[in-house]
Amino acid sequence: MCLGPGVGSCGTAAQRHRRTPDRCPAPHGGRVLRLWTAPVAAVTRDAFEAGQLFSPTVDRYGQITVRQSHYSVQVHLIGRKARVFLHASELVVYDGRAEVAWHERLPPAAVSCGS
Template identity: 70%
Template sequence: MIDRWDQEDDARRIRSRPRTIGEYFAAEQPLLVPLPEEPFETGRLSTPRVDRYSQICVRMNRYSVPVRLIGRTVRVMLHASELVVYDGREEVARHERLIARGAARLELDHYLEALVRKPGALPGATALDQARAAGRFTPIHDAWWQAAVKAHGEREGTRALIEVLLLSRHLPREHLITGLAAALKSGALTADAVALEARKAADAEPEEPAQPVAPGSPPGIAPLPAAIRARLPPDNRPLPSVAHYDQLLRLRRSDRPIP
């Protein structure tokens, strides 16, 4: 909408000036300084401390972070629609921003290391309820969990499910769900079996066709897409040359220094 207003304003004249706004800008544009390469950060920075529940409080709302950060101070960049948490330079959590006050947004993955030691806390966990509501904990997860509890008991069956959830850090979500369904169908109720079935699903996917290599490109290096090449500045550097080394060819063997 602002771009449209800007274009419509190009034809306007300011009082009695001889040129339009668009004509003045066309003369000024070549003299403008290039935009900075680094984006301007518009978020609000804060440094809360992680409490014993592995949560931080930002603007009267609570957000989870990995349990390994309990007791530490983290950096939080609050944007209009999301919140990003950093431990030093490493991004450790990203949440959709809560608008109302007094709410909590908890990520089940942040608590898995603690839950694997105390699996009995999983059934009543708020993070599990939020994962179900968001569709990240699917009915297939629940069905596999119930079967594992029936086969191994409440504690060991729940621990097996938590080990499966830990696999999501290394396996794509769709492959993991396929592996859960296949393992449930075959009665394989261990995390190792789910990982094996998930890798089978990944191997069964057709590979993407390789991009054609432009003539003259070094082997093993794919060319940049045309859209990216169009945004690059022109390369006016001279081609590399080894002509300076030709002077070595004029030296006779007797003229070479003795090492």
């Protein structure tokens, strides 16, 4: 949208809709917009992890516990910390940058009331 010094300074509404920020008169000659264009474009190209990060230790049985559910991983990771991303429907386990396990997310273990 054009934000020139006056309301009608950029023409009619149809003309303002067709104009790009580089061609439309703007305060500071549009320099502020050009300064922010590159960083915003770089951020929107990057992929985001939309999960929760955990760092559990692999137990002696080759399993990790995340939110009261047990998941198996490779035995060479026993005693080491794994990086785990918990998403809405899956769990991904990493050893450094390498993905070592993927599991469908399990519901939490049922708690018995002792009856």
